[in-house]
Amino acid sequence: MKVEQIYTGCLAQGAYYIVSENEAAIIDPLREVKPYLDRLEKDNVTLKYIFETHFHADFVSGHLDLSKKTHAPIVYGPTAKPEFEAIIAEDDQIFEIGKVKIKALHTPGHTMESTTYLLIDENGVETAIFTGDTLFLGDVGRPDLAQKAGSVTQEDLAGILYDSLHTKIMPLDDSITVYPAHGAGSACGKNMQKETVDILGNQKRTNYALNQPDKESFVKEVLDGLTAPPKYFGMNVAMNKGGYxxxxxxxxxxxxxxxxxxxxxxxxxxxxxxxxxxxxxxxxxxxxxxxxxxxxxxxxxxxxxxxxxxxxxxxxxxxxxxxxxxxxxxxxxxxxxxxxxxxxxxxxxxxxSSKETDEIKRISPSEFAEAFNENSKVIDVRKISEYSAEHIDNAYSRPLDTISDWVSTVDDSEHFFLHCAGGYRSMIAASILNSHGIRNFTEIEGGFNGIKKTEKFPVSDFVCQTKTL
The missing domain is CATH 3.40.250.10 (Rhodanese-like domain)
Incomplete structure (x- = not known):
């Protein structure tokens, strides 16, 4: 038996490739399927099943293309209603791949069709769980994505997730390996660890969500601090469910x-x-x-x-x-x-070709240190959590992910400095501002990480600013 985690860092996403004898299974494949086809050819095995833990929101899965190219059936958990042919597993249904078995454990809460797949080796030993967005390392899946107006609330889903974890996952042996669908950096959770593989016993000890005294506390803690999900999530769900x-x-x-x-x-x-x-x-x-x-x-x-x-x-x-x-x-x-x-x-x-070009004014942190004074206006486009930890005194917190909400409030008649943590996000913001005709600003190369090294600027703890820009 072989289990391979295929981790894609830019999406913080883990797909899984399982081989036993001359058969294979793939769990939560990415859109481009060639890497999986190459593995199948190299190992000289047949893809028997494509397992999906749920209808993903943060990426488009490769299940349809992969099924078309290999003729392997797609498997979803109970209650899933895809708009294409698929096997809808029953709770506790067993699928055989070579000498190993995969058991579908229905674990709703993140979404109602969410399913964890339990791997049972050739000796009948339960060895690993592929948890999708039900259980992450250090966190659990956010329960606010599958709400339905007037019927299912995020509180309802969080309670359902609590029941899934405590009836299906917590009773499993501590030695079982946990393979989640995402790691740190994914918008599908809020408190994920940087590791991508762990054992269940360690998660039982260290994961805050698994250590709540009761369901009420679990619901409160899991929902606390959730930011709005990216707006493209719903479109990705529709593609994964309806085809592409x-x-x-x-x-x-x-x-x-x-x-x-x-x-x-x-x-x-x-x-x-x-x-x-x-x-x-x-x-x-x-x-x-x-x-x-x-x-x-x-x-x-x-x-x-x-x-x-x-x-x-x-x-x-x-x-x-x-x-x-x-x-x-x-x-x-x-x-x-x-x-x-x-x-x-x-x-x-x-x-x-001598076509018209444009440019963004960018300066180094040391140049910023020279130009900065008590009247300088600074816009910080980092996340609220980053700003809360430490920021330039009196800087405005305007996160990049909400720029469409605040770009119209920027007064272009008054110069301002613009920064993020390292320069990647602030240049995105700079290009968007520029496209809106806002040009009276200077972006800071190296961002807050570089600014701190100049040791000139007073920093503050979080202060909620309500003044207009």
Whole structure:
């Protein structure tokens, strides 16, 4: 028997590949299925089942393409109602893969169809659980995503999750390995550990959610501090439940080189958003006017989903040459399939054609230290939790994920400084502000991490600011 965790850091997502004898199973596959097909071919095994722990919200699963290419059936837990052919498992139903067995444990709460899969080895020993978003390391799945107005509340779901954990998972042996669907950085939980594998006994000891004295306390603690989920989550659920375009077709359409001469008119005719995936360092020096920078080398796909939201919105890409396929793949993971093409030759081709360009004013932390005074206005786009821990005295907290709510309140007549933790998020914010005609600002390279090293700035604990920008 072999169990392999296939972890994708930019999504903080874990898929699982299980082999016994000449058969295999895959749990929660990502959108691009070639890595799984390569493993199957290398091991000379047949894919027998594709298990889905639930209808994912934060990414588009590869279950449909993988089933089409391998003819393996897709398995969901009880109550799931996909709009395509699938096996809907009964609670405690056993599936055999070679000499091992996988038992479906219905564990609703994160969603009503959420199911944990229990692996039983060739000797009949229960060895591992694949918990999806039911149980994370250090946390449990957020119970606010599957609410239904007037019928099921987040409190109801949290209570159901408590029952699932205490009737299906807590009674299992402490030695069982826990394989969750996500790790630290995922928006599907709030308190995940950086590790991606643990044993159940350790989680029973250290996971705050498993150590609440009763259901009422569990509900209160699990719901406390939850921020609003990214708005693209619902669209991803719909794609996972209802189906989607083949990634092969998405790739063929998106890998369309567009000449400089056609790029601008193409954007105007289609209403496409110009997405520049170069690094913040390169973007600030020069970019196509009104383009939005979300760097590929970062939490690219989640930020695209959070800020663009509409997965059907047409996109035109500006990328480092040779990265176009990776960009389209990572966009597809969160459902953004409507890529119309990319700028042939990248930004250099645009610049060399004497087309109009724009730039963002960026300074170093030491230059900021010299320019800063008691009248300086500073906007901090980090998360509320980061700001709460430590921030520049009197800086405004304006998290990037809510920029659509606060961008209209910015007064462009008054200069301000803009920063995040390291420069990735603040350049995203800078590009969005710039596209809204707000230009009277300076972005700080290296963000708060660099600012602290200058040792000049007074810092404060959290103060809720209600003043307008």
């Amino acid at each position: 375009e083949s990634l092969d077709d998405v790739m063929n359409k998106g890998l369309n080189p567009v000449s400089v001469e056609d790029f601008e008119s193409f954007a105007e005719e289609t209403g496409a958003l110009i997405l520049d995936t170069r690094s913040p360092v390169e973007f600030h020096k020069g970019f196509v006017p009104n383009s939005i920078n979300i760097g590929l080398k970062g939490d690219f796909a989640p930020w695209v989903g959070t800020l663009i939201v509409d997965v059907k919105h047409p996109l035109l890409l500006i990328s480092d040459e040779g990265t176009e396929e990776e960009v389209i793949t990572r966009l597809s993971r969160v459902g953004f399939d409507n890529v119309l093409g990319y700028l042939k030759g990248g930004f250099d081709a645009w610049k060399n």
